[in-house]
Amino acid sequence: MQRRQFIQLTAVSSAAIVITGIGCNQRHSVSYELLGKPEELAQICDLKTLKEIGMAYRLQAASEMDAGKLATLLLTDSAGSSDSSISDNAFVQSLMNWKIKRDFETGNIVIVKGWVLALTEARQCALLFVNNP
Amino acid sequence: MHTDGRHLENNTLIEGDICIVGAGAAGISMALDWDNTKYKVILLEGGGFEYDQRIQELYAGKTTGQRYFPLMSSRLHYFGGTTGHWAGFCSPMDPVDFAKRNWVEHSGWPINKEDLDPFYERAQKKLELGPYNYDMAFWQKGDPSLLPLVKNDSVLWNKMWQFSPPTRFGTKYKKNIVESRNIHLYTYANLVNIIVNETGSAVTAMTVKNFEGKQHRIRAKKFILACSAIQNARLLLASNHQLPNGLGNQNDLVGRYFMEHLEIKSAQLWLFKPSPLKLYAFNFGVTKARAELAIHSKKQEEFEILNGTVALTPLEVAEKIKPAIERWNQEDPRKSGDRFFGGYSAAGKDVHVPVSGTNSYQCFTRIEQAPNPSSRVTLHAEKDGLGVPRATLHWELTSFEKRSIRKIHELIGEEVGRAGMGRLKLLDYLADKNDNTWPDFTGGGWHHMGTTRMSNDPKQGVVDSNCKVHGISNLYMAGSSCFTTAGAPNPTLTLVALTLRLSDHVKKSL
Numbered sequence A: 001m002q003r004r005q006f007i008q009l010t011a012v013s014s015a016a017i018v019i020t021g022i023g024c025n026q027r028h029s030v031s032y033e034l035l036g037k038p039e040e041l042a043q044i045c046d047l048k049t050l051k052e053i054g055m056a057y058r059l060q061a062a063s064e065m066d067a068g069k070l071a072t073l074l075l076t077d078s079a080g081s082s083d084s085s086i087s088d089n090a091f092v093q094s095l096m097n098w099k100i101k102r103d104f105e106t107g108n109i110v111i112v113k114g115w116v117l118a119l120t121e122a123r124q125c126a127l128l129f130v131n132n133p
Numbered sequence B: 001m002h003t004d005g006r007h008l009e010n011n012t013l014i015e016g017d018i019c020i021v022g023a024g025a026a027g028i029s030m031a032l033d034w035d036n037t038k039y040k041v042i043l044l045e046g047g048g049f050e051y052d053q054r055i056q057e058l059y060a061g062k063t064t065g066q067r068y069f070p071l072m073s074s075r076l077h078y079f080g081g082t083t084g085h086w087a088g089f090c091s092p093m094d095p096v097d098f099a100k101r102n103w104v105e106h107s108g109w110p111i112n113k114e115d116l117d118p119f120y121e122r123a124q125k126k127l128e129l130g131p132y133n134y135d136m137a138f139w140q141k142g143d144p145s146l147l148p149l150v151k152n153d154s155v156l157w158n159k160m161w162q163f164s165p166p167t168r169f170g171t172k173y174k175k176n177i178v179e180s181r182n183i184h185l186y187t188y189a190n191l192v193n194i195i196v197n198e199t200g201s202a203v204t205a206m207t208v209k210n211f212e213g214k215q216h217r218i219r220a221k222k223f224i225l226a227c228s229a230i231q232n233a234r235l236l237l238a239s240n241h242q243l244p245n246g247l248g249n250q251n252d253l254v255g256r257y258f259m260e261h262l263e264i265k266s267a268q269l270w271l272f273k274p275s276p277l278k279l280y281a282f283n284f285g286v287t288k289a290r291a292e293l294a295i296h297s298k299k300q301e302e303f304e305i306l307n308g309t310v311a312l313t314p315l316e317v318a319e320k321i322k323p324a325i326e327r328w329n330q331e332d333p334r335k336s337g338d339r340f341f342g343g344y345s346a347a348g349k350d351v352h353v354p355v356s357g358t359n360s361y362q363c364f365t366r367i368e369q370a371p372n373p374s375s376r377v378t379l380h381a382e383k384d385g386l387g388v389p390r391a392t393l394h395w396e397l398t399s400f401e402k403r404s405i406r407k408i409h410e411l412i413g414e415e416v417g418r419a420g421m422g423r424l425k426l427l428d429y430l431a432d433k434n435d436n437t438w439p440d441f442t443g444g445g446w447h448h449m450g451t452t453r454m455s456n457d458p459k460q461g462v463v464d465s466n467c468k469v470h471g472i473s474n475l476y477m478a479g480s481s482c483f484t485t486a487g488a489p490n491p492t493l494t495l496v497a498l499t500l501r502l503s504d505h506v507k508k509s510l
Helices: A003-010 A047-062 A067-074 A089-106 A119-131 B025-033 B052-061 B111-127 B138-143 B173-178 B231-237 B297-303 B333-350 B397-419 B492-509
Strands: A108-112 A117-118 B002-004 B013-015 B018-021 B041-044 B060-065 B156-163 B184-189 B190-196 B203-209 B215-219 B222-225 B261-275 B291-295 B308-314 B358-368 B376-383 B389-395 B422-426 B473-477
Touching: A047 A108, A047 A119, A067 A119, A089 A117, A089 A119, A089 B397, A108 A119, A108 B397, A117 A119, A117 B397, B013 B184, B018 B025, B025 B041, B025 B111, B025 B173, B025 B184, B025 B492, B052 B138, B138 B156, B156 B397, B173 B184, B173 B261, B190 B231, B222 B231, B222 B492, B231 B376, B231 B389, B261 B308, B261 B397, B297 B376, B297 B397, B308 B397, B397 B422
Parallel strands: B002 B184, B013 B215, B018 B041, B018 B222, B041 B184, B060 B389, B222 B473
Antiparallel strands: A108 A117, A117 B422, B156 B291, B190 B203, B203 B215, B261 B358, B261 B422, B291 B308, B308 B358, B376 B389
């Protein structure tokens, strides 16, 4: 399923939380707190472990050091376009879950501190760490 | 018929049609295959019917290279052999295990899985297993609750295992052997030398000894060594009175390519929802069949990895169990056995896993070792109590095994993630792909293989496709010493099957 189709199928409205990405040119209308919450992984990892994964991922991916960059990447689709207007929490959560599923389907996998992860959830952990070092 | 070699008059000449040396799983299986035939079968056993410390000490040896179990306790030296304490895990090798794999140097048997299938079926009976059917669907018919972890089987498949009671050959088959009219069992008859003719092209006799100072001579038309992979090689190398390099060793291959199965904890599987994973569960003495996760041969080829399987054990239980290499550290196999099996019993008592299951499992790898000429058995300067040089085992692993273990678990992790079941975490020793060291808990499965490997080319192997030693017309090797590659499963089922195939061949050639 393409991201556009996904949006059409799952988009619902809710109040936007507008936060400016630090160190990034793009403004994001979604909280980093929400973006930095790997929902499935959090079922089996405590906060400390998630942060450790995030810290380790940042060492592996030096070009993804700041929160704005990570947020942009998380909201970027496979075609490379980022939608900064996304503002609905439930939608963002669904989008992240969908991206994680797609990462596994397409082999977009990273190994961080031994964890075999979808790239998206590794980035989520990195964002979590950046916001809560 | 049974004769105690200690009670024979010194220098007795024992004659028969075939002589089988070693009364373990291979030797007894072959001997029984000749029961009630017109042939006189001599079956030699170095020990008696019970454990004997002095006899067991004949198996003591040295180890170098990768840390290993004490050689003295890694095999049992009495009637029944190591089946006296084996755990009964059985599964056939896969077709890919026999194939020439371009990514595995020195791979490729001169026989294939189909050649062994009829003998696997016969071996199942010797080992008191169920039907020769290792298809998961077959076992699911009997218990529909045996569900696979991942339904998509394009990468992972479920390799079934069956469990022998385990058959203790020493007790199960003693009566058959002792009461046979044509099988002549000689206990306390330790092979110390193989005598060949002037050209070295045929065995003319064998010399056996015991601690009562008796020495006897064996004559037969065909001789079969079934003494385990280390001892088979040791005896060929030690029979060097006529040929300085030993027998069958014209190409310096005897003892080389020693292989073990690496058995090592490798990862943790974390599920989003608890599950009993019944298909993979094992309860000693109760479970008849279970699965381990395996990688499809096409994926092995794609990623150029070795064949291995992964067992799943509830993490809470697994973490209570010390690594085998730490528990099995005594020269006396009874002491090592107590420590080893006692560890499982204690863990089982301490931990209660609910029927609904748990959400964390340990991934435990069994993987073939790549054939490696530097991993080998040689003779040590020190001699045993009967004057035979002791064995030195140099067990050598490479980065290939480690890369393969890592990739296997990456693939499992990807499939588990793709299925939305959970996530997998590699253990620390696998986290860095550039790290080729092995952790302290690295161990084997007491599976000695490959020291007289099979190849139709005498420059590549010690025995031909019929297990006959190249260049010697009447000497055969039985058992896992003939394995060209190790496969993933424990070797007993395959070594019995291979021995029954050898048995058929010898029958035809007599």
